[in-house]
Amino acid sequence: MKYPYSQQFRQSLVEWFHREKRDLPWRRTKDPYKIWVSEVMLQQTRVDTVIPYYHRFIEKYPSIEALAYADEEELLKMWEGLGYYSRARNLQSGVKEVVEKYGGIVPNNRHDLQQLKGIGSYTAGAILSIAYNLPEHAVDGNVMRVLSRVLHITEDIALPKTRKTFEKAVEQLIHPEYPGDFNQALMDLGAMICTPTSPKCLLCPVREYCVSFMEGDADQLPIKSKKTKVKNEYYYVYIAVNDGKVLFERRHSDGLLANMWQFPMIFVEKSPEETGKSFEKTYNVKITKVLEEDFFEQKHVFSHLIWNLRCHLVEVKEIGPLGDMVQFVTLKEIEELPLPVPMIKIKNFLKQYIFKPLE
DNA sequence: AAGACGGGGCG
DNA sequence: CGCCCAGTCTT
Incomplete structure (x- = not known):
């Protein structure tokens, strides 16, 4: 599937990002380890929640070696209140493997990254595009919401296979020179403009390329099934x-x-x-x-x-x-x-x- | 494909 | 009170 306005879309999006991007602590570094830490913390967790944890964590574990040799109970204490505690243990496990197997250098390809504990398709793409400036997709819930609207994709985003549809879309759309900025731009757009409820379409830098804006049904997307019974x-x-x-x-x-x-x-x-x-x-x-x-x-x-x-x-x-x-x-x-x-x-x-x- | 896995913020 | 959030792992 080829998208007719890829070129204009990616350009408008990245230009908007360069003007309006949020100043976040992990955006002041290109250290793959620190990007990695931030991405794991951000899994299913809001930016505002993560910020103080990120500062404390990097201060205590400033390098990949520091984390690799950290005491596990202290590590859990650093993670206390963040939730999904297996993230902390998986992160340390992944970091240890990088120290032992790759001499402390975070791999720069998707295959090796996704072998590491706690790194899935999204986190691998985020590290590759942001830290290494490689044109790799990084599709999370945010990106699926934005692109479901822009491209008017009506597949159920609760289904695992649907993510692949969006990954293919990103492969077409991604900015070849600014892949990290492109991916982060989609996330900032999702956080600031293309929000879950009441999206601010009139402020959107890519509304002229957005099918849902044209159709007037942006607030109906994405389609998501699966209600959890607790x-x-x-x-x-x-x-x-x-x-x-x-x-x-x-x-x-x-x-x-x-x-x-x-x-x-x-x-x-x-x-x-x-x-x-x-x-x-x-x-x-x-x-x-x-x-x-x-x-x-x-x-x-x-x-x-x-x-x-x-x-x-x-x-x-x-x-x-x-x-x-x-x-x-x-x-x-x-x-x-x-x-x-x-x-x-x-x-x-x-x-x-x-x-x-x-x- | 579906369930396990935390916690908080918002309408 | 239900939905959502920069998801991943296990079954």
């Missing part, structure tokens, strides 16, 4: 105190929130009494006193499930060995560990309302 899960969370410390555990090394730390949680399937027994049995402790029942309730929404948490403050004594992943820690020690957001919220509530008044 399931509810109910847990009791036990703040189990013993001698000024609380029971704390590390989650399993794979699956949801892998290797993150949490207060003990018991899946609720039976009565409150049964759940309490289950807690004692699971952690080899005996509840000696119930200090506060249901002192904090929280609903936490993930993309695929909902946690409904009810917190209880209890006093316990050990009646057997704690598991490998379990230990008593002070509130201060908790600050050093990587926690998922729902646990951070519980910890902050404790500091504010439960332990603070005791000091």
Whole structure:
């Protein structure tokens, strides 16, 4: 498929970008490693969220070697609150492979890049076009939205195969001399003009080449199916105190929130009494006193499930060995560990309302 | 192709 | 409350 206005389209788009582009921290470098870090952080995550994380991360891990040899728990702590924590581990795994296999030089071809953990079609294209100025497509949700409108593509963007349609389109459209600017221009256009709802077509630099603007149905695109059905899960969370410390555990090394730390949680399937027994049995402790029942309730929404948490403050004594992943820690020690957001919220509530008044 | 995988912002 | 966000990996 040849597009009649490719030449004018790419020129208008890139000229607009050179005038209006956002000043973002990762746009002040051509270091492939730093571009890589930014692109991984930006996966499914907003620019405004990423900026402070990016600064802290690059300060702590300024080079590919620094990250390759970083402590994994510290790395997770740096990622705390960003979500999709496997991104952090995959990034380090990829970085290690580059150090060992490529002498610390980030590969400059799609094949080798996509072999690295955490680098898919999009991220490979972003690194190649932005850091190495190579004419490679970098198609994300943003680009699919913009091009679905410009080219009036009505395929369902929720389907994996649809991305290939857009990748082929970008191969035709991409600016051969400014491929990185072209790709970033599509993203900035998507962020600033061609927004998901109420696109600002009258301010758009490429509206004269936009089929949807002509048809007047830009707000109807892209077509996206797939609504996710999330399931509810109910847990009791036990703040189990013993001698000024609380029971704390590390989650399993794979699956949801892998290797993150949490207060003990018991899946609720039976009565409150049964759940309490289950807690004692699971952690080899005996509840000696119930200090506060249901002192904090929280609903936490993930993309695929909902946690409904009810917190209880209890006093316990050990009646057997704690598991490998379990230990008593002070509130201060908790600050050093990587926690998922729902646990951070519980910890902050404790500091504010439960332990603070005791000091 | 579909589900797992976080968290926040916005209408 | 549902949708979306500079996606990738696993099944």
